Amino acid sequence: MKNLGVIFKRELGSYFSTPLAFIFIVIFLVLAAVFTFYLGGFYESGQADLNAFFNFHPWLYLFLVPAVAMRLWAEERKSGTIELLMTLPVSRTDMVLGKFLAAWVFVGIALLLTFPIVITVNYLGNPDNGAIITGYIGSWLLAGGYLAIGSCMSALTKNQVIAFIVSVVACFVFIVSGLPLVLDLFSGWAPQWLVDAIASLSFLIRFDAISKGVLDLRDLLYFISLMAVWLCATAIVIDLKKAD
Amino acid sequence: MIKINSLTKRFGDHVAVDNLSFEVQPGEVLGFLGPNGAGKSTTMKMLTGFLTPDGGNASVCGFDIQSQILQAQQQMGYLPEGAPCYGDMRVKRFLEFIAEVRGFSGAEKHKRVALAAEQLELNGVLNQSIETLSKGFKRRVGLAQAILHDPQVLILDEPTDGLDPNQKHQVRNLIQQLASGSNKIVVISTHILEEVSAVCTRAVVIGRGRLLADGTPAELEARSRYHQAVTVDLEHAVDSAPLMALPGVLDVEQQRDGQLLTVVAKPGEVVFPAVGQYAREHNWPVKELSVERGRLDEVFRRLTEGEAA
Numbered sequence: 185m186k187n188l189g190v191i192f193k194r195e196l197g198s199y200f201s202t203p204l205a206f207i208f209i210v211i212f213l214v215l216a217a218v219f220t221f222y223l224g225g226f227y228e229s230g231q232a233d234l235n236a237f238f239n240f241h242p243w244l245y246l247f248l249v250p251a252v253a254m255r256l257w258a259e260e261r262k263s264g265t266i267e268l269l270m271t272l273p274v275s276r277t278d279m280v281l282g283k284f285l286a287a288w289v290f291v292g293i294a295l296l297l298t299f300p301i302v303i304t305v306n307y308l309g310n311p312d313n314g315a316i317i318t319g320y321i322g323s324w325l326l327a328g329g330y331l332a333i334g335s336c337m338s339a340l341t342k343n344q345v346i347a348f349i350v351s352v353v354a355c356f357v358f359i360v361s362g363l364p365l366v367l368d369l370f371s372g373w374a375p376q377w378l379v380d381a382i383a384s385l386s387f388l389i390r391f392d393a394i395s396k397g398v399l400d401l402r403d404l405l406y407f408i409s410l411m412a413v414w415l416c417a418t419a420i421v422i423d424l425k426k427a428d
Numbered sequence: 429m430i431k432i433n434s435l436t437k438r439f440g441d442h443v444a445v446d447n448l449s450f451e452v453q454p455g456e457v458l459g460f461l462g463p464n465g466a467g468k469s470t471t472m473k474m475l476t477g478f479l480t481p482d483g484g485n486a487s488v489c490g491f492d493i494q495s496q497i498l499q500a501q502q503q504m505g506y507l508p509e510g511a512p513c514y515g516d517m518r519v520k521r522f523l524e525f526i527a528e529v530r531g532f533s534g535a536e537k538h539k540r541v542a543l544a545a546e547q548l549e550l551n552g553v554l555n556q557s558i559e560t561l562s563k564g565f566k567r568r569v570g571l572a573q574a575i576l577h578d579p580q581v582l583i584l585d586e587p588t589d590g591l592d593p594n595q596k597h598q599v600r601n602l603i604q605q606l607a608s609g610s611n612k613i614v615v616i617s618t619h620i621l622e623e624v625s626a627v628c629t630r631a632v633v634i635g636r637g638r639l640l641a642d643g644t645p646a647e648l649e650a651r652s653r654y655h656q657a658v659t660v661d662l663e664h665a666v667d668s669a670p671l672m673a674l675p676g677v678l679d680v681e682q683q684r685d686g687q688l689l690t691v692v693a694k695p696g697e698v699v700f701p702a703v704g705q706y707a708r709e710h711n712w713p714v715k716e717l718s719v720e721r722g723r724l725d726e727v728f729r730r731l732t733e734g735e736a737a
Contacts, residue, residue, distance in 0.1 A: 190528040194514075201516045201557075264512035268573075271476040271508070272529045273501040426478060 187274045191282025192289075199290050208252060212294045215244055220301065232309025237301055238319045238395035242359050242387055245330050250351035252291060253334020254344045256283050257422065261342035270426055280419045284335055284411075291327045295320065315397025322394025325407040326387060330355050332414035339421040355387075362386025429453055430475070430581065430613060434484035437470050437637075444470040446637035447484070452630075454580075454611040457603065459618060459628035459645070463732050467637035468617040469509050472585050475615075476506045489580055502530075505579035509586050511570025515559030519550055519569055522558060523576060530577040544572040547602065564595040571599065575606065581613045582606065588623060600627050621724040625649075635732040649722030653692060653730075657720045658703045660689040663713035674702045690720075 199205040216237070220226045224236030260266035269279065305311045334351040341347050360366050362383050370379050383389060390403045430452040437445040445467040452458050462468050473479040475486060477497040486493045491500035514522055523541045532540050545551055548568040553561060558569060567587070574582060587603070588596040604627055607614045618624065624631050625645045633641040633648070641648060649655060665686030671677055676697030681690040693699045700719050707714050 186531070187529055190525065193528075194517075194525050197521070198514070198516055263515065264508065264510060265514055267473070267478050267508040268506075268512050270478050271501060271504075271506045272526070273498045274529060275498060426480075 185275075185278060187278040188282045188285075191274065191278055192286050195283050195286030196289060199286070205290065208248065208290075209294045209297060212244070212248055213297060215248070216240075216298055217301075219244060232305055232311040234301065234305060234311070234316050234319055235395065237298070238323060238391075241323045241326060241395070242391055245327055246352060246355055246359065249291060249327055249330035250334045250337075250348050250355065252287050253331050253351055254338050254347040256287060256335050257339040257418075258342050258344045258347045262344070266426070276419050276423065280335070280415055280422070284331060284415055284418075287331050287335070288324075288328050291331065292324050295324055295327070312397060318397045318399045319395045321399065322391055322403075325394070325404070326391050329358070329387060329407055329410045329414075332411040332418070333358070336414050336418045336421060339418045340425075358385065358387050360386075360388075362389040429490075430486070430488050430615070432471070432475075432484075432486040435471065435474060435481050435486055436483035437467075437474060437479060438482050444637050445474070445481075448634065448637060448639055449484075450632060450639060450642060452613050452615060454613055455607075455629075457607045457614045457616070457627055457629045459616055459624035459631040460634070461618065461621070461624060461631055461728065462634040462640075463619065466634050466732070468634065469585055470637075471634075472506075472583055472615070472617060473508075476504060476583060477501055478508075502577075503579060504581045504583060505574035505577065506582075507570045507574045507584045507587055509589075511567045513558045513566060513569050513573070516557060518555055518557050519561070520545075520554040522569065523572060526573040526576055532577070540576050544576045547575065547605075548572040549598075564591050567591060567595070567599070571602065579612075582615070584614070584616045586617055586619075588618070588620065596623075603627050621728060625724060633728065633731050640731045641727075645724065646721070648727050649724055652720075652722030652724070652727045654690070654720045654726060655695075655722035656693040656698055656700070658691040658693075658700050659716070659718050659720060660691065660703065660707065660712070660714060661716040662687045662689070663715060666710070666712050671703065671706065674699065674706060676702070 219240035220237045224239060226236040229236060257266070260269060302313075302316060305316075306313070330351075333354050334347070337351040337354060338344075338347040340350070363386075367379055367383055370382060384406075390406050393400060394403055432451070433449050435445055435448045436443070448467070448471060460468050460471070470479065474481050475488060475493060477493060477500065480494065488500040489503040491497075491503065493500050514525075517525070520541065523544060524537060527537045527540050530540075545554060548571055550565070550568055550572060553565055558566060561569065567590075571584070571587065574584070584603070588599050591599065600623065603614055603616065606612065607627075616623070616628065628645055631641070631643065631645050631648055632639065641651070668680050668682065668686065668689050671680050671689070671691055676694050676699045677691055678694045679692040681692065682688070683690070691699055691703050700717075704717060707717065
């Protein structure tokens, strides 16, 4: 694990050495505001909470997070630097985890920059700030889940556009698996346990609970194991097709 | 030292490296020769841990390249083909990153980066981002990252490919500097033969993934049809037919309408004195008379084309 920090530092630095970080953060903040104030009806609801803000995060992340994840490995493949990286004495775990953590922290920074909305809601009323902090943690975990999926898709190809599209689709599947749209397809014939299992895979249901301020250990475990599984898959994919 | 034992790599049906075995001893500068697609890069990629062999094994400084690849990688510096580097990084930051990966920190890290930058003459561009550099500078950045930790084994995949003659000269000097007086191993892949005569102590020729020849550059030159051949440069053409009768002469080739003769010797024979004497006795208008060491490109072509046929 000694090179985890070195890889992490390089990766995080690389976000800020191009306009990518700036563009991503601006777009993220603008879209978050648009969703919260127009679609979410933040003022109209008259509630001193951030439900209107968090509710749209699964959809906001659906496009923005794969945009961050797509370059993780595809770019290394494209530019050939993957050969340099893989021939340095760095363990596979350090590489996969270092890159993932850098991307996760980067999204975390963008998320933290939404702090004015916390100030606003505190100015307007007396919100439950504990629930808001839980909401932020949930949102960050959600982003981590998307990123882990995106990391694996990025490892599969050298084409960033393909990585992006496939990630969006995969993340979309994980969102909608909790919606009636999908569940109704199964509830007619499948046993209840299968329907429950499909529903329990959904980002939406898990995130809904956390964003309302309920941080259940099972939900936490869900997100952490989801990330672990997809990151292991990333490491396997990289080992299998290093040089392709 | 490097031990390669029956190393094999397949890509689908294509066998890129076929049962390749050889060893490299400390102190050797090994020229790894072969036409494009012969398996040079594939072998190097397996040695450095980028590709996994399909058969056989190899070790670097005693570390197996499959089970102990991280230890092996610590002993090696590697310049991949085309010298890929992180284009968005500045040269200095990139070298610091490599130094950190190699386990250096603090003052030692800065010393290593400064030394490598000094050796490759990168001081003028340390604060430029790598993607803005010329090809020659990029290659030097790639070399700097490979030598930064003073590795026991240096593996360079076409280090001078695409450089201008001055830059080639610089890179060769650097390789000689690194190898001289030390017990290091340098492996260079190339298809430029002058490079082998210039820097290598040993040459290995491969074709279609198989070992075709192994020896010092001089030994390879001795395999040439033109080894010990005598070139006679004349003012005007003369009757060269009697040369064929001289002892040890295999053939006489004519160029420039007979003004340039190449007297080819039979293997193991020396014909220079006889040819010189004959020319003097018959008052040939000789401008220049010289012995050839052998033509590496001719040996190379014969070895690798025989393989292809």
